[in-house]
Amino acid sequence: MAGERNSNTPAVQGVGKGLDQLKYEIANEMNVTLGADRTSRENGTVGGNMTKRMIQFAEQQLKNGQRI
Template sequence: MALGQKRNTPVVREASRALDQLKYEVAQELGIQPPEDGYWGTMTTRDTGAIGGNITRKLVALAEQQLSGQSR
């Protein structure tokens, strides 16, 4: 793997912008101030883990709804 290459790229390229927006929405819901410069590397592990965990919960719930044929 080349230096600086991302390993977790979205399967659907167009989803990248939506996932990024979701990250900011979840941070706001949790009362976590997102970095102004857009670089998340200086945030605490606890905060980024909380954001990631909540994103995962939301995506799993969305997938379960779609699989069961229910809408939001």
């Protein structure tokens, strides 16, 4: 458990850089510094906000009749 690397991979190839950029933008907006020395609550809050934004984006796309 401790010291294991995250093995999650994006469902769409080539979006890793964009997701990392989103993660650090949200962390910056929340004044949270990401890292292994931070609490899981701090790091997890950023992930939760990423999910909220991605859902909002998808809902907006669907509302506008665009495919995701």
